[in-house]
Amino acid sequence: MSIVWDERGGATVERDGHPQSYVDPDDPLLLVFEYVQQFALVLEALRPDPAPLAVTHVGGAGMTLARWVHRMHPGSPQIVLEPDVALTELVRRELPLPRGHRIRVRPVPGQEGIGALRDGSADVVVVDAFDDGRVPPGLAGQAWVRELDRVLATDGLVLVNAADEPGLRWVARLCATLSGRFSHVGQLVLREVAKGRRYGNVVVVASRRPLDDVSLSRAAARAAFPSEWRGSAQVARALAGVRPFGEIGEPSPAPPDAGKLRLR
Template sequence: MSIVWDERGGATVERDGYPQSYVDPDDPLLLVFEYVQQLALVLEALRPDPAPLAVTHVGGAGMTLARWVHRVHPGSPQIVLEPDAPLTELVRRELPLPRGHRIRVRPVTGQEGVAALRTASADVVVVDAFDEGRVPGDLAGAAWVRELDRVLAPDGLLLLNAADEPGLRWVARLCATLRQRFAHVGQMVLREVASGRRFGNVVVVASHDPLDDVSLRRVAARANFPSAWRAGGEVDRLVAGVRPFGETGEASPVPPDTGALRLR
């Protein structure tokens, strides 16, 4: 693991040979990774009120999104579940968290950390955890989805960063699994990934309440990277006949190279 600084004063956190986060300590609103921008756009569209949000992050690395939440929703109590304690120590030393933050990092796996959380304790849960460039199978199965549903408030919002090869068959199975618990599932995706031109990330959004498709399409249209919002009806058509994951799920496909999670 390492932190690589650039001429702009920002830093890329790398682990297992893959870039995990990009952080500008002086500008937490600068989001360089495509999928991190999309996560923020979804929150901007669905949680526009600047009031504090109770957010649980499964996966931490540089804690880019947690820093963004702290700036956009001041006073938000946030829990970061990051089992790599040496990585967290490196990030704290080289990329200190902002003053006045309420971000608490727990050195546990996502499964251990979520199991210890109170029922209905989170307004938002963000799952962004990879092992050697892949989403672990334990973070895709039906048992995991049930636990996420348990810790979410009834009107809570679940955001998952997934990665898949052209055709997005793994993402389709993930969405089918989520639909077993959540009435509304949508996707924020780069147009070139949606069209099957390359391996890439897909931000999957799940909720018991209807999602504001108008606002989500609006923020997708003005994203820095050409993006599209796939509403629930379209996602339902994409997953029709798709077999959901079992209790433990399967790991996402192997990325072709580190460019799958590249900066631009």
């Protein structure tokens, strides 16, 4: 693992040979990775009130989104589940968290950490955890989705950073699995990924309550990278005949060689 600084004063956190986070210590609102911007767009659209949010992050790395939540929703109690103690220590040393934060890092894997949370204790659960560039199978199956359902508040949101090959078949199975517990599952996706032009990330949004398609479509339209919002009705139609994962899921497809990271 390493932290690579650039001429802009920002830093990329790398793990397993893959870039995990980009952090500008002086500007937590600067979000470089597309999927992190999409996380923020979803929260801005669905949780516009700056009131504190109880957020649980499955996967920590540089804690970019936790820093953003702290700035946009001051006083938010946040839990970060990050089993890599050495990574957390490196980030704390090189990229200190902002003053007054309520971010607590627990050195446990996502499944163990979620299992220890109280019922209905999270307003938002963000799942952004990879093992050697792939979403682990334990964070995709029905057992995992039941735990997400248990810890989420009645009007809570689940946000998942998924990654898949053209065709998005793995993402479809993940959405089918989430649909077993959450009535509304949508996707915010880059247009070039949606059109099957390349491997890429998809932000999956799950909720028990209807998602505001109008606000989310507007959010996609103002994204820095051409994106589209696929509402729950559209996703549900696409899931016809798709088989959900079993109790334990399958790892997401391996990414192609990342090559040189481009900061856009």
